[in-house]
Amino acid sequence: MMITKKSLSILRRLQKASLITVFYSVKNAVCYITCIVTFMSIQVFSPLVEKCKQYGRAMRIGTNHGSLSDRIMSYYGDSPRGMVESALEFARICRKLDFHNFVFSMKASNPVIMVQAYRLLVAEMYNLGWDYPLHLGVTEAGEGEDGRMKSAIGIGTLLTDGLGDTIRVSLTEPPEEEIDPCKRLANLGTHAANLQIGVAPFEEKHRRYFDFQRRSGQLPLQKEGEEVDYRGVLHRDGSVLMSVSLDQLKTPELLYRSLAAKLVVGMPFKDLATVDSILLRELPPVEDAEARLALKRLVDVSMGVLTPLSEQLTKPLQHAIVLVNVDELTSGAHKLLPEGTRLAVTLRGDESPEQLDILKGVDDITVLLHSVPYAEEKTGRVHAARRLFEYLETNGLNFPVIHHIEFPKSINRDDLVIGAGANVGALLVDGLGDGVLLEAAEQEFEFLRDTSFNLLQGCRMRNTKTEYVSCPSCGRTLFDLQEVSAQIREKTSHLPGVSIAIMGCIVNGPGEMADADFGYVGGAPGKIDLYVGKTVVQRGIAMEHATEALIQLIKDHGRWVDPPVEE
Numbered sequence: 001m002m003i004t005k006k007s008l009s010i011l012r013r014l015q016k017a018s019l020i021t022v023f024y025s026v027k028n029a030v031c032y033i034t035c036i037v038t039f040m041s042i043q044v045f046s047p048l049v050e051k052c053k054q055y056g057r058a059m060r061i062g063t064n065h066g067s068l069s070d071r072i073m074s075y076y077g078d079s080p081r082g083m084v085e086s087a088l089e090f091a092r093i094c095r096k097l098d099f100h101n102f103v104f105s106m107k108a109s110n111p112v113i114m115v116q117a118y119r120l121l122v123a124e125m126y127n128l129g130w131d132y133p134l135h136l137g138v139t140e141a142g143e144g145e146d147g148r149m150k151s152a153i154g155i156g157t158l159l160t161d162g163l164g165d166t167i168r169v170s171l172t173e174p175p176e177e178e179i180d181p182c183k184r185l186a187n188l189g190t191h192a193a194n195l196q197i198g199v200a201p202f203e204e205k206h207r208r209y210f211d212f213q214r215r216s217g218q219l220p221l222q223k224e225g226e227e228v229d230y231r232g233v234l235h236r237d238g239s240v241l242m243s244v245s246l247d248q249l250k251t252p253e254l255l256y257r258s259l260a261a262k263l264v265v266g267m268p269f270k271d272l273a274t275v276d277s278i279l280l281r282e283l284p285p286v287e288d289a290e291a292r293l294a295l296k297r298l299v300d301v302s303m304g305v306l307t308p309l310s311e312q313l314t315k316p317l318q319h320a321i322v323l324v325n326v327d328e329l330t331s332g333a334h335k336l337l338p339e340g341t342r343l344a345v346t347l348r349g350d351e352s353p354e355q356l357d358i359l360k361g362v363d364d365i366t367v368l369l370h371s372v373p374y375a376e377e378k379t380g381r382v383h384a385a386r387r388l389f390e391y392l393e394t395n396g397l398n399f400p401v402i403h404h405i406e407f408p409k410s411i412n413r414d415d416l417v418i419g420a421g422a423n424v425g426a427l428l429v430d431g432l433g434d435g436v437l438l439e440a441a442e443q444e445f446e447f448l449r450d451t452s453f454n455l456l457q458g459c460r461m462r463n464t465k466t467e468y469v470s471c472p473s474c475g476r477t478l479f480d481l482q483e484v485s486a487q488i489r490e491k492t493s494h495l496p497g498v499s500i501a502i503m504g505c506i507v508n509g510p511g512e513m514a515d516a517d518f519g520y521v522g523g524a525p526g527k528i529d530l531y532v533g534k535t536v537v538q539r540g541i542a543m544e545h546a547t548e549a550l551i552q553l554i555k556d557h558g559r560w561v562d563p564p565v566e567e
Contacts, residue, residue: 045090049099058101059094060135063087065108065117066513066534080117080210083108084124091132103166104132107139109469110515111154112212112429112460114138118158120210133165134158140469140501140513143172143485148181148414149421149454156422157429159189160382172470172481172502184418192380200350204386206393207430212460214431215389217400220366223340228319230342232270232302234367234400238428238461239276239435240452241306241402242445246282252294258445261301269301272496273453273464277304279323279437283315292317304366306344309333321366326351329358342366346404349384356391359399369437371404381405382426389432400434403427407440413447416440420455428459466492467499469516477504478522479543487547488520494563498554501531517559520550532557 052059063083068076076082083106094102106117118134125132138154141147151169158164167189169182220230248255253266259275261268270276278298284291295305299319312322313336321342324334334343345359346369359365370388372381385403392399403424407416420438427433436455438448456462470485471477485502492500501513503521506529513519519531523539528546530538530553541549554560 045093046097049094049097052101053097053099056101058103059099060103060105061087061090061094062105062107062135063117064139065110065113065515080106080113080120083117084120087121088124091130100132102132103135105135105137107137108515109138109140109150109513110460111138111150111157111425111458113515114154115157115429116210116212118163122163123210134163135166135168136164137168137170139170140471140503141170142468142470143482145417145451146454146458146468147171147173148417149425149451150458151181152185152418152421153425153429153455153458155185156188156418157426159185160192160422160426162193164189170472172472172485175473178472181414181418184414185422188418188422200352200387202387202390204390206390207386207432209430212429212431214461215393215433216398217434218398219400219434220342226340228299229302230304230366233277233304233321234434235276235462237463238456238459239400239402240449240456241277241279241304241404241435241437242275242449242452243437243439244278244280246280246284246291248445249284249291249294252290252297255294256298258449259298259303260449261303268297270303275303275449276435277306277321279306279439281308281311283307283311283317283320286315309337312337312341323369326355326358329362330355334362340364344369345399346371347388348372349381349388353391356388359397360395365399367434368399368401369404370401370433371406373406381423385427385432389427401432402435402437403433404437405439407438407443409441411440411443413443416443417451417454420451421458424455425459428456428461463496466495467515468502469499469513470502471504474504476507478525479504479528484520484543484547488550491547491551492554495554495559495561498559500550518550518554518557520546 063086065078065083068078068082068086072082072086076085087104087106091102094100104121106114106121108114108117118136136155136158138151141150155164155167167182167185169178169185171178219234219236222229222231242259244255248258253263256263256268260271261274262271295317299305304321305317306321306323307317308323309328312320321344322334322337323344323346325346328334329345341364343362343365344367345365349370349372370385372384405420405423407419424433424436436452438452440448453462453464457464457467468489470481473481481502481504488500488502499516501516501519503513503519505522513534517533521529521531523529526543527540528543529536530541530550532553537553538549551560
């Protein structure tokens, strides 16, 4: 098709008037405009490529989930595929000009979208016979443990699969604070690459590589005649299990609060972010009436109590879910339990198919715990789990699976967050798994609980708090991001299901908050613009009034609830 000066002039006027989308519904016009836009991209982009060639400079071809052009959006929507096509468009121009010194970057604030985009890009490069390096990052990840967790899920997943050459952890913190988690992730990726030890080779036929589709693990069903309702021991959107000690049973109300249960006159009941089940490695003596009463109250609110077979046989607890391993199933040791006792089976993932076949013939299995020691050098946790899920899918076994990691006592807090995000997040982003159980002897109980819920939310499973998208500090930022973020979090952190973007400037703001419901963006020094999605609805609000204006905006859209009253 011939591109004339007149057509270019028309196109520029349409762009200036924001009317180009008018033609997108007409197939021929779409084709026509695509040719013109591509031509213009070459005209504008080519001089930059030539300069890079002249001075021997490298280039990053990066696309962001929230910054796709209208033309790409009209074809592919706000999708990983659109991100890939946008990047390939510029890569083809580079290749046409014989320039190959570039790296791809496919960033999103949603780790699931980010992982899918990179995988699609690599698959497309493989089909094209290309091999260009990848720069990995979860953009606008936020701050603190939330930001580290989202980065670990996205970057760690890809590093575990051997994808990625450089990485960036983007935190709403001083820039030097990004270095440490970056190094920890790099070490994790290097370790995975050097290990080169997994499990016996297997072919994956059921995992969905390029889109999130949750595996449908069958949640517990209530059986006729059972006194306790077991349907609540796991959560449909992802379960959190916690290990509890006998000492914690000595102060029941403190234990209930630690499990994030609500209390009415000292009696617990489950809430949105309450732990679903507990692991009790040692049962209290039968004569310890107080501890047994504390456990009964948890069971009465449908909280599962998991305990080892040996404990249940010697100090039986009514309605307990009993932990058994494959050897105990094979030997028939579980048959010493009363008929109908619910079982939780622990697996490593490196069992042979013949060993796993025992699962087919045992009734009363409620849940599987995939447990690989954290420091295990002979078995790769992620690949062992994938092998296990492949076996379950092939044999039509839909037991729910909880990912269980027991960390060493001396583990650093950041290592725990990043290790959990990379090792469990790499599975949950593919829909492989139904929950998590994290253990670390020297870490605070509440920290482990919060980390578990953060992991599920980062994998887009169970939303228990407000989601924040916030950019890192840079020279364009028009306000103190950390201070303002803290103020906004203090007043809005009780809104599960609501996503708020806190962006330092208008340059990146609207384009990098595609996953947010509401946006708080620096529009000018001392002035804030408020957005709903990517549409600005209020401009130039004085900073001292901006947080209250944001809250009012949330209220106007029916998304506000008052904070819970402290007991």
